[in-house]
Amino acid sequence: MAELSAAFSSLLGGATGISPYRVKVERRLSHLSGYFQDENLVRDMLSRRSDPKIYEVYESPQPEVDGLLNIGCTIIYPGKIGCEYFFTKGHFHKKRSACEVYIGMEGEGLILIQNRDGKVDGMEIRPNVLVFIPPDTAHRSVNTGKGRLVFFAVYPSDAGHDYETIERTGFAKVVVERDDRPVLEDNPEYRRV
Numbered sequence: 001m002a003e004l005s006a007a008f009s010s011l012l013g014g015a016t017g018i019s020p021y022r023v024k025v026e027r028r029l030s031h032l033s034g035y036f037q038d039e040n041l042v043r044d045m046l047s048r049r050s051d052p053k054i055y056e057v058y059e060s061p062q063p064e065v066d067g068l069l070n071i072g073c074t075i076i077y078p079g080k081i082g083c084e085y086f087f088t089k090g091h092f093h094k095k096r097s098a099c100e101v102y103i104g105m106e107g108e109g110l111i112l113i114q115n116r117d118g119k120v121d122g123m124e125i126r127p128n129v130l131v132f133i134p135p136d137t138a139h140r141s142v143n144t145g146k147g148r149l150v151f152f153a154v155y156p157s158d159a160g161h162d163y164e165t166i167e168r169t170g171f172a173k174v175v176v177e178r179d180d181r182p183v184l185e186d187n188p189e190y191r192r193v
Contacts, residue, residue, distance in 0.1 A: 017073025
């Protein structure tokens with residue numbers, strides 16, 4: 001019989017987006033070295049001991065059992081490396097049938113959703129907008145606003161995270177600022193699997 005989770009409730013909002021939470025993950029620029037287009041600028045910033053916080057994830061994970069759900073909030077801070085907006089690493093799920101749902105709580109941004117062939121959709125996220133992420137697609141969140149981007153996420157607890165594929169290939173599109181607005185452009189560094 002599957003391991004069961006106890007009932008619980010959480011409050012949405014505040015500094016961490018969700019409380020209580022059981023796990024916190026913090027990603028700084030040094031954790032995303034090799035992800036941004038202007039790697040020379042990244043190296044220069046890190047050599048000057050500038051290692052800004054890019055994003056945090058606050059979660060209440062459940063046992064990795066079919067039928068259970070993980071919940072959490074991601075907070076992406078505002079900023080850019082050159083003209084490229086701050087973003088999450090992005091990943092596929094190891095369980096290819098796993099979907100995910102994001103609900104915008106604060107700020108504005110784009111969710112990049114990429115299939116295995118490199119086709120990318122950019123879905124807007126802002127307060128009260130729900131974004132459905134289909135099975136077997138990579139997803140990356142991008143903060144295109146001037147304040148924090150905060151969204152709530154729900155996904156199967158046994159979905160797993162495949163960060164390695166995106167680390168190897170990148171995303172086929174990047175989100176950059178052009179004429180004071182976010183634009184999706186082809187990523188010249190994208191390496192198709």
